[in-house]
Structure formats: C-alpha cells, structure tokens
Amino acid sequence: MSVFVEDGGSGAPTVVLLHGQGASAVVWDGVVAALPGYRCVAVDLPGHGRSGRLPGYPPDAYAAAIAPALPAGRLTLVGHSLGGMAALALADPALGLDVDAVVVLAMKVTWTEEEAGRRAERARRPPDHFPERAFALRRFARLAGLPGTTGDDRLGSGVAPDGAGWRLSHDPATAADPPVPPGELRALAGRVVAPLHLACGDRDPMVGPADLALLGPPVTTLPGAGHNVHIEQPRVVAKLVRAAAPAPRPAA
Structure with a gap:
C-alpha cells in the first residue's frame, strides 16, 4: 500500500512527524514552520489522509507500512496520540532505522471500559456522507x-x-480493534534504544502525566496545553523537538 509523505527542508537529522487518529499531515504545519533548518517529513498514517488502507492496524502494521516511505539517514521520530504508538513501533531496532530520538506527545495509554466501547461503536458506524465538499x-x-x-x-x-x-x-477500521493494552505499549517503549521523550498538556482531558508515565521515562507537562498541543502550541513542540534531536547540519 502507498504511504503519503510531505517532505520539506534539508539537512540532518530528518524530523518525522506522525499525526493522531482521524487527522493527516496538515496538523503539523505550525511545527514545521517553527523548525527552520530541519528537514521535516510529515506522514499521512495508513488509513488516513492520502495514504492507502491496511487490512488491520496493530502497531507493527503501521511501522511496516511507514518505514519504506521514510528517507535514509538519521531520524528523529515525533508522534502525537496514535502517531506516538506508530513512533514507538518504528523505533524498534528490529526495523533497522537510524533513530536518534523519539518524542511522544499525548498518547493515550489507559482506557476505561466506557471509552473503549465508544471507540468500538464509532468504528462500526458507516462513514458519514456529505453532499458538499465544504461540509466534509x-x-x-x-x-x-x-x-x-x-x-x-x-x-x-x-x-x-x-x-x-x-x-x-479516514478509515473507521483504524479503531475497530480494542486499544493496545498498557503492557504492550510499555513493551514497545522498552525496545526503544534511542532517547525517549514523553510530554502532554496539563489541560489534556484524555491523557495525564501519570498515564503517560506508565511507559517508563519522566513526562514533561506543558502548561496551558490541551490534547492537540502541536496545533495549540507549535513553537513549544518545536522547542521539545530541538531539545531531543541532534543539532541540524547541512545535507552532504
């Protein structure tokens, strides 16, 4: 299947930007603008945006589909929510990517039974149809x-x-399977060799620092930020990326 990427800038390392559920690469526009000097590759995840669909959407399926679409060389992976899970899977050394650092933003780790039920119900609904493009x-x-x-x-x-x-x-089937259990997410994080950075907003109604801290590393709490911190505070996220990633250098 095809994975669509928006590739801009030059130099190394490449910052790979992975969006959350139901979104597309466009949500990173503000962060890209705040990272001059870096090559930024924003990905439409499988089942989203302009990318193709998969028969199933476990973490390893996202990683296997995305990895061939990424440029060679050093990578800093930045994922929001669902994209954080994809980033952890991509950073598994078994894939052979040259990962310098991983930044996970606002990834939901624990789910209540009610939350999981609402997610499954949404996945079962047929896609909404809109008579006009503006409505969609x-x-x-x-x-x-x-x-x-x-x-x-x-x-x-x-x-x-x-x-x-x-x-x-967006393919509703991306939410058809139950949420990945916390133990499995922690195992994914445990296989990451590169430095792992976790962050979420202090006004995020879906993810709290204690939830994200189940992955192991300390969590940076971002004041005044909700769930979509990369949209609300792109310069703050860019600062996190610059602190995690090696300093950019011109392409050879």
Missing part, C-alpha cells in the same frame, strides 16, 4: 483539532470523493 472539510477540521476554514485547501487531505458527494478519507 468542516467535519475533518473539527475532528483533527484544526481551526481552519472550509476554504483552506490544506484541509483537502482529509476528505475524498464519495459517489455524488464527499466523505472523510
């Missing part, structure tokens, strides 16, 4: 946490034609 763009912007307007062409990565109308490009 508005829904994508809301689900992705973007403040953009229906006239923003960048939002087009989240919608697709659907017969006489439009639908979201």
